[in-house]
Amino acid sequence: MCSNYQAVSTTERLRLYFGVDAPPPQVKSDVWPLYEAPFIRRHPNKDVGDEAVPPREVMSGLFGLVPFWAGEIKYGRRTYNARTETVAELPSFREPWAKAQHCIVPVEWIYEPDHRSGTPIPTRIQRKDGKPMGIAGLWTSNRKATGSEVFSFTMLTVNAKDHELFRLYHRLEDEKRMVVILREDQYDAWLDAPASRSMDFMQQYPAHLLMATPEPERGKRKKNEVPPPASPDLLG
Template sequence: MTSQYECLRPDHLYRDIFDVDAPIDTAVGRQVWPRRPGVFIRNPPAPPSGEGAEHPTPGAIERELVVGQFGLVPPWVKSASDAKLRSTKLVNARSETASTSNNFRGAWLGAQRCIVPMMAFQVDDLRSGKAVPTRVARVDGKPMGVAGLWECWTGAQGGVIASFCLLTVNANSHALMHRYGQPGSEKRMLAILNEGSYGAWLNAAHPEKAREFMRAYPAEGLTANPIEKKPSAA
């Protein structure tokens, strides 16, 4: 499971790579982990029937960047406190079962797809018998756009929580990512999108069409390095 990643730096990469402006919310830090604020990119939701102008065609939709909690909050959650408890376990969604999972089905079938921009993500290397935090990034140093799902939960008292999760795919035969995760368990990796497919992923008209994007990113395009611990203060 990937539960921590790095946001984009410098800020101009949001516009250069993803055609959105950088976040201005100061709560979004360099590192994102469960229940912390992060950002995701989506097509603006269609207005309710009869409200506003006719929804534009997919090619005319301007993407928007949204600040939300990392860790999905399903719409059926009853309280904000319950949302906090559940969201820490809902940072990753298995793409193979997203359409049937009680937690992710609504977002998957409702085409609530998003792109989560990041410079790198963290996994644990457990081959030595202890967890070695490892940074995975693109070999060329460019940002990654990871496929995700988003939700907007509204509580009985009117509280609203925008949230998102990262989609994952099987990595048992992946030349790089098969090294990580619990020994003896299925290996998983984030569904990293090709740069040229960002618009197609967001605009996929049917859930089954969206499944075509759920594939492992080429191992030769990624690099993994142990994260050096900073020396403790004297």
């Protein structure tokens, strides 16, 4: 499961690789659960025939889906990933899944913990070609928690027990999971797909197109450095 990633945060890369022209939200690029980060969805007015309306729009939302009925924002601390095996049934995700509220999460790389040495080593996973990853997600909005509209999103995941790369991460006894990384030629199809076709996109991304780089010093506090906010899943 992915609980930490580097968001695509520059206008140039969002325009080049995701086709969104608006400036990105002013958010931190190093993202943890309940941090604000960019996600991309279909513009709600894309079919009105106005050429000024872009087909895609970049939004700012919390990483961790906060369903419309949740009374507290902190609910999203445990819903930043959604298992494709249960997403249609779980109360947290079933409404955005049924309504096909699809989004793309623009990501430079993600971090996963490598426990094989006995000590968890944060490991950066990214595309070999240097392009960002478009991760399939769901978005929603909530007004109950704060009295104003708050957008949030989750990343979809599939089983990775037979994936040559992702099966190496997380604790040895844990189920192996990986986020759903879309191909560029799937972006529009994913954003437009009805709920009946959502599962068609829930596939593993080829391991040979990815690379992993251990970062053993990541997360270690330096002298006089303020620690990051606590999260129950910092290492998966």
